[in-house]
Amino acid sequence: MKVARFHAPGDIRVEDAPEPVAGPGEIRIRVRNCSTCGTDAKIFKHGHHHIRPPRVMGHEIAGEVVDGTEGWAPGDRVQVIAAIPCGTCGECRRGRMTVCPNQESMGYHYDGGFAEYMVVPAKVLAVDGVNRIPDGVGFAEASVAEPLACVLNGQELARVGRGDDVVIMGSGPIGCLHVRLARSRGAARVFLLDVNAERLEMAASLVRPDAAVHAEGGDSAVEQVLKLTEGRGADVVVTAAASGAAQEQALRMAARQGRISFFGGLPKDDPIIGCDSNLVHYRELTVVGANGSSPAHNARALELIAGGEVPVSDLITHRLPLPEVLDGIGIVSRGEAIKVTVEP
Numbered sequence: 001m002k003v004a005r006f007h008a009p010g011d012i013r014v015e016d017a018p019e020p021v022a023g024p025g026e027i028r029i030r031v032r033n034c035s036t037c038g039t040d041a042k043i044f045k046h047g048h049h050h051i052r053p054p055r056v057m058g059h060e061i062a063g064e065v066v067d068g069t070e071g072w073a074p075g076d077r078v079q080v081i082a083a084i085p086c087g088t089c090g091e092c093r094r095g096r097m098t099v100c101p102n103q104e105s106m107g108y109h110y111d112g113g114f115a116e117y118m119v120v121p122a123k124v125l126a127v128d129g130v131n132r133i134p135d136g137v138g139f140a141e142a143s144v145a146e147p148l149a150c151v152l153n154g155q156e157l158a159r160v161g162r163g164d165d166v167v168i169m170g171s172g173p174i175g176c177l178h179v180r181l182a183r184s185r186g187a188a189r190v191f192l193l194d195v196n197a198e199r200l201e202m203a204a205s206l207v208r209p210d211a212a213v214h215a216e217g218g219d220s221a222v223e224q225v226l227k228l229t230e231g232r233g234a235d236v237v238v239t240a241a242a243s244g245a246a247q248e249q250a251l252r253m254a255a256r257q258g259r260i261s262f263f264g265g266l267p268k269d270d271p272i273i274g275c276d277s278n279l280v281h282y283r284e285l286t287v288v289g290a291n292g293s294s295p296a297h298n299a300r301a302l303e304l305i306a307g308g309e310v311p312v313s314d315l316i317t318h319r320l321p322l323p324e325v326l327d328g329i330g331i332v333s334r335g336e337a338i339k340v341t342v343e344p
Helices: 038-046 122-126 139-143 145-157 173-184 197-207 220-228 244-253 277-282 295-306 322-333
Strands: 002-008 011-016 027-035 060-068 077-080 117-120 130-132 165-169 189-194 211-214 234-239 254-262 286-289 316-321 339-343
Touching: 002 322, 011 322, 027 077, 027 139, 038 322, 060 117, 060 139, 060 145, 077 139, 130 295, 139 145, 139 295, 139 316, 139 339, 145 173, 145 234, 145 254, 145 295, 165 173, 165 220, 165 244, 173 189, 173 197, 189 197, 189 220, 197 211, 211 220, 220 244, 234 244, 244 254, 244 277, 316 322, 322 339
Parallel strands: 165 189, 165 234, 189 211, 234 254, 254 286, 316 339
Antiparallel strands: 002 011, 027 060, 027 117, 027 339, 060 077, 077 130
């Protein structure tokens, strides 16, 4: 079969590999779609400390069962989680699977979905990490359940709800999913903000926020949000971009008792921002992080897609065969797409 393997930063190869064989407690699936994301682009450029090459990449996975453990039949259509909690540590036992200290990941610790066939480890099945794809949901749409699950976790932590004014900073695929999920959760108005005017225009034409805010530099982003919210600021601000400047601006554009989600992580060599703690103190702001998703988030994300509450099919702007996976990663890196999916 064909696979896309990471060998070193800047070195991902599409090459031949033997078909994997499922062991005890595992299932083997025929991968139908594995979508790409900004993390894949980062791995391509810089590698990752959890990846010991060579490793088959890809973690937004949907396919059909070929064979394996009891309870699954050939032809079953499934979506697979990316982040694998251990299920037994103190955090997992408390229901905090997203912050499991023993967490592993598909495409990092285990071969992922940029392959014609892959084995789903027993650890994944043990934490209910394989979900049946609902009728009416295609494989490509099901692969988007994984990033939507992360967005769902972030909005639950930030308590996005009815009547909120919500600002999403970053108009990539995650930002688009945040816009649609906020709407489904009852937000009154959702504003989409980006420094890249072309990407903002492309995203806004699809998800149609209440306003598309081009942040031209300086304090323009804060000023425009305050104007849109009649001077009070946003109830929720989500930084769906790896930007320290965005995080600093988010604190200044939040309303009193507003919630700020630091959804996008910062580069490991530049993780420190300036924080006016008096803003947090006197305005009673809440700042929360967001780290991936749990198996339950993935299951709920599929339900949201199947029910039409969060449409995703139109966000998939590029569909590529496996030999063109590097082209897909390049498209993601350049911000020329909303969502790119690979069809092995």
